[in-house]
Amino acid sequence: HYLYANSRRGLNTITFDHWVKVHDAELSPDGRNVAVAHWDGALKVYDVRSQKTVWKTTRNSEDGHTNIITDLTYSADGRLIATSSVDKTAVIWNAGAGDRIAQLGPFSSGVSNVAFSTDGAQMAVAIYTESVGQEYATSLPVPVYLYDISIGGTRDEVTLDIRNKRELVGAAGRAVIAFSCDGKLLAAGCDDGQVRLWKLPEGKALPPLPSFG
Secondary structure (H helix, E strand, O other): OEEEEEEOOEEEEEEOOOOOOEEEEEEOOOOOEEEEEEOOOOEEEEEOOOOOEEEEEOOOOOOOOOOOEEEEEEOOOOOEEEEEEOOOOEEEEEOOOOOEEEEEOOOOOOEEEEEEOOOOOEEEEEEOOOEEOOEEOOOOEOOEEEEEEEEEEOOOOEEEEEEEEEEEOOOEOOEEEEEOOOOOEEEEEEOOOOEEEEEOOOOEEEEEEOOOO
16 A cells, blocks of 8 residues: 655655555645554554654554544644544544544544644534435434634643534535635535535534535
């Protein structure tokens, strides 16, 4: 298994020592590391230049997820990694040391997506609808949860304060969420073809974008 990481010094190829297919990968904001989520629930962070493993956690380990990791993302300052999983939780990690800092959930269903705002003041998680037969129930409402956060401490010993959980209504099926660059909007692209919008920081629902398809 290989991963191609494009940096300022050119294209790096990382050969994995973990022979399970990759579900998601993301470069750290400084481009030095790449976080990789494998289908078996393992999370690994590699040094792009040396290709060595910086830290890892495996499925069913003391700190690891117990099922597939569906999404991962770095905070804008690079100090945190958030992961979401079929195991109905989202976990926040110290990106440098690999320490598990906090867990959100367990929720009523699996978590499809997780995101940090660019200013590091908020984060959001999207829950997905359980499948019905072979199809996802695309019309059923699912929650998106918004949290206020404060990141503190040092790069080696990161602290995280999580507060003011709010449930944002309107998403359906399985949603992919993203904050706007200015941190004033949260968007969710949903299985029913619509894009829901919420005004931040309070999470006020705005009219959705027209249905696509």
